[in-house]
Amino acid sequence: KAGVTQTPRYLIKTRGQQVTLSCSPISGHRSVSWYQQTPGQGLQFLFEYFSETQRNKGNFPGRFSGRQFSNSRSEMNVSTLELGDSALYLCASSLVPPSGGGNTIYFGEGSWLTVV
């Protein structure tokens, strides 16, 4: 059974550009969450989607957005990139939303974004 797949794995963007990251959850999983990991702030929750609806959002500016498609695949977008957006972006999937009980959340390998 394939795990959570994220693309691209590595990318370099210029300040001011925008970026779109993609995530394919484990087959059958309908909840997708996104996290940002930086050396200074650690792992931080960005947002969570279930059935194409954003259910929860972390404390990030509006430049960070996402969406989920009917097949549960998800994308996140960061507009007007800043140097501080350089990070590992992680996608996680689960059968039901994280708040729905003791179900397991599985993470992908992440997308490394470098903003120059």
Added chain:
Amino acid sequence: DAKTTQPTSMDCAEGRAANLPCNHSTISGNEYVYWYRQIHSQGPQYIIHGLKNNETNEMASLIITEDRKSSTLILPHATLRDTAVYYCIVRLYSGGGADGLTFGKGTHLIIQP
């Protein structure tokens, strides 16, 4: 979700059991204890979770104290590949909204050859 406290780092000899403690003294009755680990530059890997009873799987054992205020993750025969940051997370079992998983600093486990 309840807050957890873990040691910053630990060493363990290869082949020995690695015992990683976690304190979650404010845990409530319906909160689960989860363990993940993250090897450098990779996504967090699920290890195990439990509510009240001790749990064991092919990777590790989870021992939760009777009062549920602390737990220990046990890697029975540590190998060099177990060197990683280990995160203990307490998560609510509820239909209510959640702010995702809250990761602390974790424990950097170093397996010594």
